[in-house]
Amino acid sequence: MKDINVGLIGYKFMGKAHSNAFAMLPMFFDTQDRIVRKVICGRDQNMVSKAAVKFGFSESMTSWEELVKRDDIHVIDITAPSNFHKEPAIEAVENKKHVFCEKPLALNYKDAFMMYNAAKKAEVKNQIGFNYRFVPAIVLARKMIEQNKLGRIYHFRGAFLQDWIMDPDFPKVWRLDKSVAGSGALGDLGAHVIDLARYLVADINSVCAMAETFIKKRPAVQEMTGLSASKKDINAKMEKVDVDDAAIFMIKFTNGALGTIETTRFAGGHKNDMFFEINGEKGSIRFYFERMNELLYYNAEDEEGYMGFRLIQASEGIHPYMQSWWPAGHVIGYENTFVHEFYEFFQSISLGHNAKPDFYDGMKCCQVLDAVELSIKENCWVSVDSIK
Amino acid sequence: MKDINVGLIGYKFMGKAHSNAFAMLPMFFDTQDRIVRKVICGRDQNMVSKAAVKFGFSESMTSWEELVKRDDIHVIDITAPSNFHKEPAIEAVENKKHVFCEKPLALNYKDAFMMYNAAKKAEVKNQIGFNYRFVPAIVLARKMIEQNKLGRIYHFRGAFLQDWIMDPDFPKVWRLDKSVAGSGALGDLGAHVIDLARYLVADINSVCAMAETFIKKRPAVQEMTGLSASKKDINAKMEKVDVDDAAIFMIKFTNGALGTIETTRFAGGHKNDMFFEINGEKGSIRFYFERMNELLYYNAEDEEGYMGFRLIQASEGIHPYMQSWWPAGHVIGYENTFVHEFYEFFQSISLGHNAKPDFYDGMKCCQVLDAVELSIKENCWVSVDSIK
Amino acid sequence: MKDINVGLIGYKFMGKAHSNAFAMLPMFFDTQDRIVRKVICGRDQNMVSKAAVKFGFSESMTSWEELVKRDDIHVIDITAPSNFHKEPAIEAVENKKHVFCEKPLALNYKDAFMMYNAAKKAEVKNQIGFNYRFVPAIVLARKMIEQNKLGRIYHFRGAFLQDWIMDPDFPKVWRLDKSVAGSGALGDLGAHVIDLARYLVADINSVCAMAETFIKKRPAVQEMTGLSASKKDINAKMEKVDVDDAAIFMIKFTNGALGTIETTRFAGGHKNDMFFEINGEKGSIRFYFERMNELLYYNAEDEEGYMGFRLIQASEGIHPYMQSWWPAGHVIGYENTFVHEFYEFFQSISLGHNAKPDFYDGMKCCQVLDAVELSIKENCWVSVDSIK
């Protein structure tokens, strides 16, 4: 058993989620090697050193440029905002570090392509933080599709609905700033659903989209963390919101299935409602993130008269990853998906195989996102392949 | 109290639903006048005379042309297939009959426009069978929107999902024949959802659509009724299906809201799942037809910490039409919506006001349907106004 | 096809439900004979003659004594309050009328036993209005149990929850008057659940109960119908409530299963929530009346990893009685259960077999109710057989 030393960039929402996963992982899973929380890196020395204590890292640093060059670091984990993925990722892989990067991989397909190529050339392990792929119920869904339990797929119906910025007084946080976040609901939420559509159905052929910014100006913001923001400041100046509040698109998949994805931060009552349903020739499945331990399954081959969507509690020992947790019905939460994704990442490093989703998947997702943005701009169908 | 004599054209699925409504109506509602089941009309003399007995009509006829001219008939009720609405409706209104017509009003906007104009000119009462408008929970939804309980509307998310033709051996019944039905899922199911979108949100500005026929050939059919069909005939010759199995479209409403409507007969496990959700500035509402007595309501102005979608059982005396039925919680069904719609229709005749939805609404729905079909054909956004 | 002439006693809540069923029945079901709404009978001449018109009866009368003797009447249908079942039922059967009687059969086991014996001796058809037995989903449940789909039964968990008298100002209507209603929630609601427990599980061996009257005094009432009551009268004098607001009991079934039944009119938010779940060796089923078209079914023999309660929409042609109604997913309501029960009743008359549930079932239910009341009084387990 050898040490895998991690250098983590970022210590906010995702930094916390990853650190926690590093701590929980060895208690529940048998990894080949020892995961060591070595260095945490952030811009503010005071804050990052506090984070080191809180999250159990031995050291803290402010220079990611130095971090990615350190010989005693084996893994770089990037949880910084979206506009700050490309440079550290490329530097890291060029320094032969394995890299885990939060989603979206980059602000656009071109950058993502560069990152993918750099990682490929460097021959290092690379993974992207599409953590919803690691919800046991979703892994089960994938398994069912692989086993042809749904047959030919006709429909994918996906949505990611939130409501946290409906208040017009809510300030223009970084997620509402195009230069930092790239896009609004589309990139933040849509990226997850696009990835799941690719994971579960097929690659995406073409898209046709529309989008809207319902609240066009918001108060400027000073400081924020996670999805929260500081209280309304009466004197704050109003700034233009340059990202979408909602983006909706239709999809034609390469296998002939039809799809829709709706992403919005203006669906009152929906907190983190990542939803999808897939209808196939032999059955249907449905999932809601807010009830992430459940998968609904309609088996068109059930006995006539006794057919119906059944609610599978994907929390039994037989279900993906669940043997490692609690007895059936003792539900798990959001944070456990990070444990699963890092289990796969670290095992891929120890054992030398490639884990998924990787930079390739991150890049493909960016390509679809770019196609959606182009479609919004030009009011027409856009072929994903046309994005270079 | 005077008699209103009804001449009913058609005696299958909708003929039965209407006849039953005529029988139930006086037991539960106080109508101004007496509804008399006078004549039932159909092509097959033997079958229509049996239907007269079964459904309580005094007479049966095979000639609608004669029926619409009879002096002792005050109302013509058209429940024939979609390609057989225009002629009887126009003849009837020209003979000064009040006309109730099943949906869709016609096979296209042009025909619908003629029907609307004829009825307007004749100054008779006219109504269209968008019976979902008479589900108490949906009337409640409308009332809430009128009272501004949702505020500015951001999203309409509608669907009508069925699965009754997923079996490739299911024959090509009239609903799958373009010359009779006009279109497939789109006209049959989409018409209802489009009407509700107009009823609840606003008029539709433009649409962008896609559609698919998943099973492109089916066995020919001899006879069928309702949605069922005779068993598979091995010797049946295969015929091309020329209507859509699924049609999906995005909507821009005149009030700035964004919408989506998905209609399909290939959503396994969904029997008659007419669904919509509306998200507004001050709240959201959600409805599923299969639980038609329920309306989900999120009030964004509820006390913080105690917010959430509440399940309103729209079956209390205070709810629309429910005072006439049973005590709270004693749920009603599909057929009751017909009682409500005919209550409004006959009252409009007796009292001289106009009831809704009328031929105007039927025509507007056809206009949207035509826009959707054009969008499918041309792969682009289509303005509803461009349909003449 | 001959006429079966019905004499209906009572014209309020149940009178309306039955009359409506008589009107709907021939439109949807093929009965052997013709059901004729001949005479309606009530105490108030003015009101009963209006009811005759409204409900489609040819005549009205005020004397049930005369009605039960008329040669042209074949069926007596009793929908009067509970304390007014015994006399007309016994007179009717002695006059060789077939009798349909609303539940509970009588105010106590002794009276019920007399009624049962009288009907048996007269050799007439007799049925009791446990209409919940005619919900398609419940018939399906019974069929599943008969087919041994659940195996050995371990648990029955039943409840009937309402909230219509929670307001202390709600007056003391007849259902709260022991001399008329016999008991409170227990007899009104419990009777239905007890009957279903017997129908679905087994006979009841012994019971142990508790009960409470939460609001001990209420304003007197002048007039009421159904479950509603006239508005609060400030000057109304307060009267003691002598029936239970809630009654809860444990059950030991003759087949070794354990059961619980809870009935209350003080469960805020529950309108007509008749619920049961049955757990057996090979599966479980669950039912809620407010979603009466649905049956939840857990099949313990499903494929491992894909098990879960499935939501059967008991609205397909294959489901009990549903072939006669609408296409799948077009849900039915409370009133349709009456159509089903009268279909069985009239067919039993025409064809000469015995239909269920009959006076025997009504009597057995009264025996259990008496045992529950004794248990409440004596704070101990009571054997049902000990009730004579």
Next chain:
Amino acid sequence: MKDINVGLIGYKFMGKAHSNAFAMLPMFFDTQDRIVRKVICGRDQNMVSKAAVKFGFSESMTSWEELVKRDDIHVIDITAPSNFHKEPAIEAVENKKHVFCEKPLALNYKDAFMMYNAAKKAEVKNQIGFNYRFVPAIVLARKMIEQNKLGRIYHFRGAFLQDWIMDPDFPKVWRLDKSVAGSGALGDLGAHVIDLARYLVADINSVCAMAETFIKKRPAVQEMTGLSASKKDINAKMEKVDVDDAAIFMIKFTNGALGTIETTRFAGGHKNDMFFEINGEKGSIRFYFERMNELLYYNAEDEEGYMGFRLIQASEGIHPYMQSWWPAGHVIGYENTFVHEFYEFFQSISLGHNAKPDFYDGMKCCQVLDAVELSIKENCWVSVDSIK
């Protein structure tokens, strides 16, 4: 910030849950002092030393007698089987250690009383592992009741349903052995529900119960962990099961409310279904553990016509403990409840106040359990106070 050194007894299901909580706690909550995983103690030296590594403890030991005397240990945490709580707890408190003990506190009221007295006398902090009290939705429920949002309480309806031993071949694990577990479903599951009934409603006056062992003999077992067991051994000898498979009881609360609690391991399809509903004068609340992030709330004071159970996602920053976790809608799981309970425990030690639930609550729960057992034995109502 000083160190609080923990000595943990037991390293299986609960040992893992507690260790994980110790690791997660400082990442998400600001505790006054530092929680140190010092010593883990178990009977098997080999296994316990492995557990020390896995769960992050500095040392392992096999002698709890020595552990409880060590000067460098401040807290003893007992997660051993139920028959092994009393001795270490009493020794520990007599050595002035603060003690956290898993539920049930003891095998009977008498032992629990001794433990309570010892802790009281020693003036140490003591807490019991009723972790369901720390589900945010349940804390919210308690808060609502404290704020009188429900008014006078009429009903408590609780259940804890599982199905993990329905297979007759499942062996007689320790939880089915009276000498180790004390009782079956009753003590294991009922303890949690009784505690919640006391927490949310009131103390319990009297109970009346029944119980059953459906499968009376099972194969002997060699080894097991958590709730799972080794595969069926054909040669295993059959042993009598001396605990209840199901226990059901009625409750009269000191405040006049009526209650029921049903616990069973024979409810097919229910994995860990801890359920309760409370009906009060001003509202109702409902909770299911398998959807532990949700609380259903019916507010009888909502606007008429818009009333209904609302689904509160108790995952917003405003909800108990949730500020420390993720943004709204990012659900938490079973394990997080342990983080909350230990946060309260360690804070009580650091700050000198008393945390709840403590040994007093554990003792009161045992008293009710003893009353239930006596009621089962004697087939009658038993006053809780009569248990000494």
